[in-house]
Amino acid sequence: MSRGPAKQFDPQEALDQAVDVFWARGYESASLAELLQAMKIGRKSLYDTFGSKHDLFQAAMARYAETQFATIHQILTADRRPLANIRALLRHWEKDSAQPNSKGCLFGNNMPGFGPVDAATSEQIFGYVKQVEDAICSTLRAARQNGELNPAVQPREAARMIVCLSQGMALLSRVSGETSAFQAPVAAVLRLLEA
């Protein structure tokens, strides 16, 4: 079966560009024209390689998750005590959210739009977030076994609290315009985990 001429573009690079557009603009606001321009491909190549706009968004979410999870995994498994790894992750998010033109989180930015309109995609987005929660929960459990944790902290509860907090910080980073806006909430949660 003929597979046609070789592709004139790198699908991985094109996908990374699509990730950036969906991240900054959101699924619904990102027009096909914007996507094609950023990806530097034509409409036919888009459909042939990625399928529909919604298929492209699915691929973009998977790609974004892969990148973010790699960073999170690296931070949470670094050669430090478990609570120091949690601290490093929170400081990483604090730094990210303090960028002057922070894009926030691709998942968070798209939660309002999918909401109850598209339950399948919403469930998928929540699934990605829960993977982050699981990684945090495991690390908090290790910290508890090490005796590093405030005894009042319950790892599963605290993991969801940290996930909600990080989503709130990423969201507020879209409008805060204060580079120091997230030092306080991160300091507060660290103080309480360690107390």
Added chain:
Amino acid sequence: MSRGPAKQFDPQEALDQAVDVFWARGYESASLAELLQAMKIGRKSLYDTFGSKHDLFQAAMARYAETQFATIHQILTADRRPLANIRALLRHWEKDSAQPNSKGCLFGNNMPGFGPVDAATSEQIFGYVKQVEDAICSTLRAARQNGELNPAVQPREAARMIVCLSQGMALLSRVSGETSAFQAPVAAVLRLLEA
């Protein structure tokens, strides 16, 4: 000066309908047709009474803030100990976020869209959020004076943490589909404030 015939609609009621549309759909996605249909008015009445779509959004934000702040104020000044008022506010948000078709927060839902695109509106949105933070901070200070608070809690830091957490919960409520999704983070933060 002639003021023309009396208005055939109640501007306050029409504005409340606009609040609901912007809340569920977001500023950019809400079309003029949707707004007019929900507000049960014509295009000319909209422009004559509220100005542009952006003016209408400003009025909708002010109206939404007024309603939300009234509820928050009522909860935080109820005849209970200060920390019990904080607990009641967090439980109120938890209950709100657990609604099956939770709309989340009008401000939060619109943060991704305004982001760096419209700095003036972003600043306005952040300003509303900071008013909530101030109210929480005052209540935490009162709780500290009462000796109810974990001594490790710093009211200003913790107030921003609670605001970020509540925004994260409202955001995640758009996709979680779990009515119990926010019991854990609220339990975690209350446990730590009281510890």
